[in-house]
Structure formats: C-alpha cells, structure tokens
Amino acid sequence: MARIVMKFGGTSMAGIERIRNVAARVKREVDAGNEVAVVVSAMAGETDRLVGFCREASSLYDAKEYDVVVSAGEQITSGLLAIALQAAGCKARSWLGWQLPINTSDAHGSARIGEIDTVALDASLADGVVAVIPGFQGVADGQRVTTLGRGGSDTSAVAMAAAMKADRCDIYTDVDGVYTTDPRIVPRARKLGKVTYEEMLELASVGAKVLQTRSVGLAMKENVRVRVLSSFEDGDTSDGHRGTLIVGEEEIDDMERQLITGIAHDKNEAKITLTQVSDRPGSVAAIFAPLADAGINVDMIVQNVAHSTGSTDVTFTVPSADLARTLDVLDKAKDAIGFASLVHDTRVAKVSVVGVGMRSHAGVASTMFTTLGERGINIQAIATSEIKVSVLIEEDYTELAVRVLHTAYGLDAEDAA
C-alpha cells in the first residue's frame, strides 16, 4: 500500500464526462490498495470567467473578495469529482481549504501555504475514503478564503503530498512527461525518465512549461517525489513505467546521469541596452534599483567594456510583458542614471542548456558557443548558473539553435525518424 496524491488540471476536469474519466483513473489506484488524495483544478475556462467578473466589477478589486469569487471554481469540481467517485463505487468526500484546513499566509491572490492539518484527513483516508481537495485555495488565520495565484493547483498538490507524507505526487497533465526539449521543434527529443528538482526548476523557468515553478521549488524543499504524466494515456502507473519522475539528485545513479538533461528556450524576453552610461560606482545600481522597486524581474545582465570616454553600455533582459513598464521606469530615472540612448528589442530568444552533470565537467559552455558559432548564430548575451548556460540570440534562430544543440550534446533519440 502506498499513499498517493493525484492532481488533475482544468482540461481533465472540463465537463462531467471527463470528470468521470478522472474518477475511473482514481479508482484504479484505490483498487490497487493505495490511499489516495486527489487535488483538482477548476473546469477549463472557469477561472478566467470568474476573474473576468471581478475585473468587470472593479479594476481595483479587493483581493480578499477576489479570492472568495475565484475559489468557487475548484469548490465546484471537487464536489463533482466526489459525486463521480461515489457513482464509480469509491468512498469519497471533498475537503475545502477551510475544512482541512490548508493554512496560508494572508497575501490574498498569491498566498503561500503554511501548515496543513491532516488529523481528520488521515482518519478519513484510513477508512478508505478518497479525499478530494480543491487546488489553488486555502484559508488565512482560519477565517478568510485565500488563493495561491494562477497555476497554484500544482503547488497545492505538492504541499498536500508533503503534509500527508505521500509516497508520490502524480501530476496528470496534457503531456506524457518532461522531454529533453520541445518535441515540436526537435522530433527526436527524448522523454526523460527522471530529472532532478534543480534541473526541472531551470527547465521550467526558461520556458518548458509543464509544472508551475513554485511547485517544483516546494517539492525540492520538502523532498516530494513528483511525477508528471498524461491524463489521456492508459497503462501501468507503477513507479518507472510512465511519465517523468522529478526527484533529488541522490536518486539518480551514475549510470543514468547525463551531462546535459535538456535544452530550453524562451521567446518572452525583451532586450534593453542603455548606451554611454557613466562608468562610475553606483551607476549600475541607479538602473536596477528602481526596476526592482517596480517588481520587474531583470534576467540576463551584460556590461560592456568601458569606452575610452569613461562611459559603458549596459544590456539586460526583462519579461516582454513588463517592457512598457520598464521603459517608463527608466525614462523617469534617466537623469539619475545618466545615459545617452535606450535601445530595446523584443525579437530575441533565450536558449539554455541544463544539466546537473555540468558541475563536474568543463567545456559545456565552450561546446555551446562553438556549436552556435559554426551555424553563424550570434550570441548577444550570456548567463550561467551552476547547472545552466543561457545565451540570448536573435529570435529567428531559436529553433535552429535548439536543434543543433540537442544533437551536439548527444540528446537525440536513436530510434526516432
């Protein structure tokens, strides 16, 4: 017997027919003798509908009341799944955020999960009752409904798995696992059997959007074995047979370990260059401090060699969605910074190679630069972390870069066409 958390997204919960399929899938795990808690999203489109109502009611809506409104979507699906499970012959009940309770901070709209009380839940699971838990929601100080921010149901699932000391947290989604890169770009991309938390974090944060980044960070912190698998595929769900397992580095033995785990890309960056910034102490801080105050996430930063004039060019990237605000902030800070001109470009892409193996191997970055250079792809900026090398290139070259790097690092599947 194992304890399993199963999480289903909005596409899997869109309509009663699909909810019935989810119930059948849950029943299989129950029939196999497992104790099961299911975390559910709202029906696809429902959260957008509810958020739309709030925005229409007031552009400056109260986050406390927003949470009351939008949390209703998961409340509805959790009740419906409990009904469908009972109809399938499983004992089941729903547990709303305030009922368990799932305690969170009082940062309404983007609350963080704290303590989850599992005393009542444990007793219910021991009675063979499947627990159906609405994702995305919690309660602050036992009093007011909170939500975790969009995509928060992944985080709810991982947090439940940690609190329940579950053996596994299975995230059912519309892909069948995590790939070495986007299979739409590289048909020979391979599905990964295992990936470490750190790698998944880097892959997720640079655009391989399978899991919400926050949920991976939480899984790492709480050491929760997470598995990503398809909700539209059948077959043996026991360990290692399907999907991708996301685990600690110690669980991946040397035989399995690759130098590079995957290639990620992200087209949602914008590049900004400030020319002739005066090359004195504090001038760089004058750029980035007001951006930080505005909550804008600056990613890659390159400061060019100082000109003989005593000034320097500074290039950095921000999310494209924040470009307008960034330009506004910089314009207001222009006198304090002191720069000649501002150039921006959204036709850029960030391509990254990720792998814990590179910690112990030199030459990963060099291989990347050589490979791209041979194809005439110009590198506009570089950023590195312990397990990642990222370059900024012209957007039109994205797919080519991903493909040649995938081959260069030996990631191509052998059996594919």
Next chain:
Amino acid sequence: MARIVMKFGGTSMAGIERIRNVAARVKREVDAGNEVAVVVSAMAGETDRLVGFCREASSLYDAKEYDVVVSAGEQITSGLLAIALQAAGCKARSWLGWQLPINTSDAHGSARIGEIDTVALDASLADGVVAVIPGFQGVADGQRVTTLGRGGSDTSAVAMAAAMKADRCDIYTDVDGVYTTDPRIVPRARKLGKVTYEEMLELASVGAKVLQTRSVGLAMKENVRVRVLSSFEDGDTSDGHRGTLIVGEEEIDDMERQLITGIAHDKNEAKITLTQVSDRPGSVAAIFAPLADAGINVDMIVQNVAHSTGSTDVTFTVPSADLARTLDVLDKAKDAIGFASLVHDTRVAKVSVVGVGMRSHAGVASTMFTTLGERGINIQAIATSEIKVSVLIEEDYTELAVRVLHTAYGLDAEDAA
C-alpha cells in the same frame, strides 16, 4: 438609524451591470445612515447549471457534495457584490455561511437554519461595513456546507433579520408588492399596503408565488417585519411608501382591515377519486398513511355520503408533480384499502379567498358558493381554514372564478380601467 436586511434574487444579480445597480441601491440605504446586511442569490440560471452538473455526475448524488457544488453560486455573487460596493465607495465584506457561521441542521439539500452567531457581524456593522451574505447556504456542526433547498435565500434573509434584530427585511423581487390577486387575470387588482403573516402564508401556499412559504412562516415565528418591493423601481424606500409590508395582525388597525385580503389560485393540483371504498373504521387511514410515508402532501379531502352498499367514494388532491408517485403508491396499497376504481384528473384548479377578517364575519363561504353558482361554475370539493375558503373547480373556469370573486368581495380598484 435603522438596521436593515436587503435581499436580492437571481434576476437582480444576473451580470455585473445589475450587481452594480444593486450596489447603488444598497449605498442609498447606507447613506441614509442605516446599518445594512445584504443577502444575495446566485446569478439567474447558475443554480440550475450547478444542479445539472450534479445530476449528470450521478442521479443518486450525495447531498453533502451537492451542497458543496451548488452553494458556490451564491459564494460568487456575494464576493462580486462586495467588490461592487467597494467600487461605489461603501465599506463591504462577504460572510460565507461557515464564516458567520449560519448554523443549520445536517439535512443536506434542505437544511433548517438554527443559531446564527452575530458577534463578529455586529462589530463589523458597527464599523460601517456592509455585510454581504450568500443566501441559501449554511454549515452543519461547523464542518460541512449545507443548503436550504430551492428558493432558500428568502429564508436566509428572514433568519438573518431575526438574528440581527433588524428593523426591517426588504425582499427585492421582480414585482412591486403583493396584490389582491394576479393582476394578469384581474387588471383591477389592488396592491396591498400591508398583509398579515397568516394571510401571506395562505396566499403563498395557494399559488401567489412572491415569497417562499418557509420564509413567511419563519418571519411570523420570529416577528420579522418583511417588505416585498421591486428591484427595478426607484423612489423613497422608507416605511409605507413602497411595496407590501408583511406584519403581525396587531400592526394592522381596524380602519385598514378588509374582510377579504385576496383571491389566490393554483392550477398545480391533481384530483384523485377512489370509488367504493369500504365504509369501515380505518379504511381512510389505509389510503392516507402510505401517501404520508411517501412524503406526498395531500391537500383537500372529501368523503362522500356512504352508498347504501356500505361503501363510499373518497376524493382528494395532491400536487400534480406527485401524481405519478401517488398512483404508484395507491396501486400497491389497493388490496389493503379495498376500492373498486381510481379516477384522476389534472384539469382542476383550486381557488381560495383569504382574509383574517373572516374570523369575525359569517357568510364568507356562502358568498363564494353563491357567486360561483350564479356563473354556473361547479364546485368539486371544498376546504376551509380559519382565514381561508378554498374550492376545487374545473381548470377552464379559473380566471372567470377569480374575476367574479374579486368583484364580489369588493376588491376591485376604483381608479383602474
């Protein structure tokens, strides 16, 4: 300063534009210096949508989970109205059933309201914060969500008014008050300024569907001043200026008192006659006991004079919706009852004259029978209570009967066409 409960139905809450209108209406009462709690229904159509989901998931749905699903509709509108009120410049917050809490019995799907804790609410109202309360929902034992049954929001409003010791409970609806009869049948029907709880109960239970019957009963028990008024009409809302006030008999002085308050009709009855039931002790009980066990509400009962054969015909009415089940129950009990044949007829209508004045006046029933007889309308059954006389007639004569009785009892407005 007064304490007011305002209740808005699904039509008033259908969409953000209408919710904004409700907010404006609430703000007027707040600006007039009142402490206000607002009880809201789900958006028109939403409860049907959610009930449909439950039925689709399982025809034998668990009432506990049904309550989780369908209570979401009022949760959504209460959050949205709180946002709209804030946008209009009113302090406001929502209070879900479990938050106040509104304690109820654990009869899921048709729970009864018990104690309502108003300590936190009172403090919030004293701070000038409008309380927005989802109707129809409560919590059992502080643990599980309950609902009160369809139309339960009227009952929620009256229960809140009683718990808050409100000066008035204003039920905003799509009619501007309670009339002497259905104005679609009798254009000269008059709007009543005041009506007693007892009269309203009789009028509601025989088809003048303005308020849920249960809410009127509760208002009578708790002595809550209820007012019915239109949510689509503006003007002075202070006492006596708009709508119909539903109060205790002692609040209506003799000058205002009418012999007859109104004429109601109900076409949703079915008549059943069992012929040649043996005329012995216990034979009538053999008919009605199994119907009571099946939860079928028998209304009018007529037992004809015994035939010389020692048998009798028994006629009674049930709601048309329960006719099929009634026939089934009687068929199974046929041997125990012992009757020759069963005749049923749904082409009947019940017409009632209602008024507390008839307690002290003889001749009300006689006027009714004479008036109908003069028009050739045959009376198939008669039932009376202290403040009501009802007759069962052929359905085709309903409108004619209502019209002639309205005139006979002097209820026609003088100034209408």
